[in-house]
Amino acid sequence: MQSEVQFAGFGGQGIMLMGQILAQAAMQAGFEVVWIPSYGPEMRGGTAYCTVVISDRPIGSPIIRNPKHLVAMNRPSLEKFASTVKPGGVIFINSSIISIEAGREDVDVLKVPIIEIAKDLGNVRAANIIALAAFVARSKIVDFDLLRESVKEKFAEKEKLIPLNMKALEEGRKAALS
Amino acid sequence: MGKVLMKGNEAIGEAAIRAGCLNYFAYPITPQSEVAEYLSRRMPEVGGVFLQGESEVAVSYMIFGAAGCGERIFTTSSSPGISLMSEGISYIAGAQCPAVFVNIMRGGPGLGGILPSQADYLQSTKGGGHGDYKLLVMAPASVQEAVEMVMRAFALAEKYRNPIMILGDGLIGQMMEPVEFPDHLKVEATNKDDWATNGMDTRKSKNRNLVKTMYLDPEELNAHNLKLKAKYEQMAREEILYESYNLEGDYKVLIVSYGTMSRVCRTAIDNLKENGLEVGMVRPQHLFPFPNQAILKAAEKPNCQAILSVEMCMGQMVEDVERSVQGKRPVAWYGKCGGEVPTPEEVMEEVQKLMN
Amino acid sequence: MGKTFQKPEALADTITHYCPGCTHGVAHRLVAEVIDELGIRGRTVGIGPVGCAVMMYNYFTFDFQEAAHGRAPAMATGAKRVRPDLIVFTYQGDGDLASIGLGEIVHAANRGEKFTTIFINNAVYGMTGGQMAPTTMPEQRTTTSPFGRKVADVGMPIKVAELLAALETEGYIARQTLTKPKYINRAKKAIKKAFTYQIENRCFSLVELVSTCPTNWGMTPVDAIKWAEEKMLPYYQLGEFKTPDQGQTGDSKS
Numbered sequence: 001m002q003s004e005v006q007f008a009g010f011g012g013q014g015i016m017l018m019g020q021i022l023a024q025a026a027m028q029a030g031f032e033v034v035w036i037p038s039y040g041p042e043m044r045g046g047t048a049y050c051t052v053v054i055s056d057r058p059i060g061s062p063i064i065r066n067p068k069h070l071v072a073m074n075r076p077s078l079e080k081f082a083s084t085v086k087p088g089g090v091i092f093i094n095s096s097i098i099s100i101e102a103g104r105e106d107v108d109v110l111k112v113p114i115i116e117i118a119k120d121l122g123n124v125r126a127a128n129i130i131a132l133a134a135f136v137a138r139s140k141i142v143d144f145d146l147l148r149e150s151v152k153e154k155f156a157e158k159e160k161l162i163p164l165n166m167k168a169l170e171e172g173r174k175a176a177l178s
Numbered sequence: 179m180g181k182v183l184m185k186g187n188e189a190i191g192e193a194a195i196r197a198g199c200l201n202y203f204a205y206p207i208t209p210q211s212e213v214a215e216y217l218s219r220r221m222p223e224v225g226g227v228f229l230q231g232e233s234e235v236a237v238s239y240m241i242f243g244a245a246g247c248g249e250r251i252f253t254t255s256s257s258p259g260i261s262l263m264s265e266g267i268s269y270i271a272g273a274q275c276p277a278v279f280v281n282i283m284r285g286g287p288g289l290g291g292i293l294p295s296q297a298d299y300l301q302s303t304k305g306g307g308h309g310d311y312k313l314l315v316m317a318p319a320s321v322q323e324a325v326e327m328v329m330r331a332f333a334l335a336e337k338y339r340n341p342i343m344i345l346g347d348g349l350i351g352q353m354m355e356p357v358e359f360p361d362h363l364k365v366e367a368t369n370k371d372d373w374a375t376n377g378m379d380t381r382k383s384k385n386r387n388l389v390k391t392m393y394l395d396p397e398e399l400n401a402h403n404l405k406l407k408a409k410y411e412q413m414a415r416e417e418i419l420y421e422s423y424n425l426e427g428d429y430k431v432l433i434v435s436y437g438t439m440s441r442v443c444r445t446a447i448d449n450l451k452e453n454g455l456e457v458g459m460v461r462p463q464h465l466f467p468f469p470n471q472a473i474l475k476a477a478e479k480p481n482c483q484a485i486l487s488v489e490m491c492m493g494q495m496v497e498d499v500e501r502s503v504q505g506k507r508p509v510a511w512y513g514k515c516g517g518e519v520p521t522p523e524e525v526m527e528e529v530q531k532l533m534n
Numbered sequence: 535m536g537k538t539f540q541k542p543e544a545l546a547d548t549i550t551h552y553c554p555g556c557t558h559g560v561a562h563r564l565v566a567e568v569i570d571e572l573g574i575r576g577r578t579v580g581i582g583p584v585g586c587a588v589m590m591y592n593y594f595t596f597d598f599q600e601a602a603h604g605r606a607p608a609m610a611t612g613a614k615r616v617r618p619d620l621i622v623f624t625y626q627g628d629g630d631l632a633s634i635g636l637g638e639i640v641h642a643a644n645r646g647e648k649f650t651t652i653f654i655n656n657a658v659y660g661m662t663g664g665q666m667a668p669t670t671m672p673e674q675r676t677t678t679s680p681f682g683r684k685v686a687d688v689g690m691p692i693k694v695a696e697l698l699a700a701l702e703t704e705g706y707i708a709r710q711t712l713t714k715p716k717y718i719n720r721a722k723k724a725i726k727k728a729f730t731y732q733i734e735n736r737c738f739s740l741v742e743l744v745s746t747c748p749t750n751w752g753m754t755p756v757d758a759i760k761w762a763e764e765k766m767l768p769y770y771q772l773g774e775f776k777t778p779d780q781g782q783t784g785d786s787k788s
Contacts, residue, residue, distance in 0.1 A: 033354075036352065060444040235637075236605070236638050243612030244615065246609070266602070375599055375613070376597070377578070377597060377620050386597050387598075388600070
């Protein structure tokens with residue numbers, strides 16, 4: 001079994017970090033994982049995206065044209081990648097800034113206003129963690145407890161931010177399941 | 179230490195330290211600058227040497243100077259930078275100094291692009307700089323394999339007193355995968371007293387040592403080159419390394435592919451198998467010496483109709499594949515470059531074409 | 535009566551291939567004497583140039599590396615960084631150091647690499663047969679400036695000592711010449727100072743030596759000395775251009 005998640009958005013939205021946290025959690029769950037970034041000048045202020053491949057077997061091609069899931073953090077990402085997602089996958093939409101629809105009937109569309117939720121938590125920078133939590137809760141791609149551990153590990157050097165991100169995880173999960 | 183999730187470039191830097199190499203000189207270039215960034219923080223922690231040189235040309239000679247003193251040393255760069263270093267690499271090979279170079283390839287020629295490529299195959303395996311010399315060329319297909327190859331490279335460099343090239347495409351440097359650093363791959367440095375300029379006081383013999391490449395006498399230079407040639411022949415006997423995939427079955431097509439490209443081919447082979455078509459693969463892990471015999475043997479299997487060399491470039495390894503197969507089967511090439519990585523579907527299509 | 539002549543231990547007992555009147559032999563001997571006097575032969579690594587002195591390792595009795603053209607400072611950087619206990623020096627001519635290797639010497643000096651450079655400035659490419667160097671004098675004839683060096687076309691000769699002394703990093707930069715015994719004694723003092731600063735792990739050190747090349751200048755050795763003194767010394771002035779003791783302006787360590 002192999003699943004792939006494409007994370008896409010603006011540079012600065014924490015796209016790479018979301019992918020790394022998911023990859024870390026999947027590794028802890030015993031899966032084979034690959035995280036692949038977009039890199040170079042295209043990252044400077046423009047679109048940033050990364051792909052995480054999770055599998056129970058050694059991963060062959062790390063280049064994925066048709067991911068199982070998409071986490072779209074801005075409108076251009078949704079426009080560009082919505083049609084590539086495999087039927088039956090999850091398309092996460094950051095509805096705070098994306099006003100259009102995914103345009104797909106054969107996928108599970110999850111819209112969460114992550115920026116508003118993050119503002120309510122007191123720090124807009126937690127928006128990516130809310131999105132990641134909502135996506136994981138809906139797709140069940142990894143165990144939620146492992147995601148929590150992975151977030152803690154990622155913020156180990158910025159310990160002050162851990163309580164905020166734990167709250168963000170809970171809010172994201174609530175939003176996905178409500 | 180268990181598995182950690184690491185970016186290829188950082189894992190390469192860490193692997194060198196774990197192998198006992200505490201000296202690194204480099205010049206930044208995409209897509210491998212993370213090695214220098216990582217080691218600029220890490221080397222001071224382990225009491226090692228980190229220096230950012232003024233150019234790749236200068237770096238290749240910093241490597242030469244340090245290697246000439248008998249110290250373990252390595253650098254990393256990407257295609258245009260390796261071209262600049264090729265001058266120094268020729269001298270290092272000529273002077274028979276051990277050193278490890280890593281090329282995280284990007285597209286060319288010229289500035290080309292920054293996305294993954296395998297377009298430096300010929301440059302690496304046929305020498306690269308001026309004169310008759312060869313590099314032992316290792317080609318990892320995963321971050322874990324890159325780690326293991328870096329760790330083995332220092333001992334091989336010392337065994338042959340020759341530079342080693344680790345040839346990875348941009349993806350090997352940029353992607354993150356779980357890695358482990360196997361302690362057993364750390365090999366103690368060899369005694370270099372019979373040739374290194376490590377200071378006469380540190381040696382038992384009080385003869386001075388010379389690190390040089392010039393032999394103006396034609397007979398002497400010929401003899402020197404014969405000595406180098408003997409080393410490359412020894413490599414060809416002792417350092418062939420490849421992996422077979424699906425060669426047990428009754429395959430109709432044989433793929434030859436390396437690095438990230440071979441993983442794409444593996445997926446294509448799995449998918450074709452589900453569709454009822456058997457395809458085998460030889461994945462060279464060392465590109466020089468090249469596994470000629472293994473490829474010939476696999477190609478000669480009765481039902482194998484054609485060989486396909488799949489590369490992220492315009493067809494370079496295919497020349498060695500043709501040489502291996504010796505005209506006994508048709509050899510085709512498929513590839514893309516510029517950062518376009520062929521997909522499993524495209525490889526499947528090429529294989530199907532060969533069947534028609 | 536004691537010995538009036540003794541070959542330094544650091545110098546090999548052999549005949550050099552240098553032309554009559556060439557000052558490489560004098561410069562070699564000064565380096566060898568200094569290495570003997572400082573007692574560092576067993577931990578010294580010389581790095582030779584490409585040029586007439588390419589085979590200089592034949593004339594010394596300690597470890598040597600042979601560099602590519604212009605790259606000796608990069609090799610010295612590599613050697614010294616990984617083995618700071620070694621005494622490392624480069625010996626380079628004007629084509630090697632001031633032309634193809636200018637980048638390497640400037641950056642090594644600017645990083646304050648703790649090695650020593652002996653820079654032989656004889657205003658011409660020697661080994662390749664008398665072509666124009668970056669240090670060739672205005673109107674000086676060479677095989678590639680047959681009508682004399684035209685400043686309007688190729689600029690003025692590069693004053694390496696002044697150029698490197700202008701760097702803000704601490705260093706020892708001096709220029710001496712080898713045309714007369716009085717100057718030779720001063721040159722030796724400068725070379726000894728340069729090595730001493732390295733032994734003390736103080737700074738980068740470079741001694742430029744205004745030298746003669748009778749063969750490629752098309753002169754007798756005596757005329758060559760006269761020409762160096764009359765034409766070169768007014769332009770390439772002798773002295774110390776920078777010492778670490780001065781507390782150079784802009785030096786953050788002082």
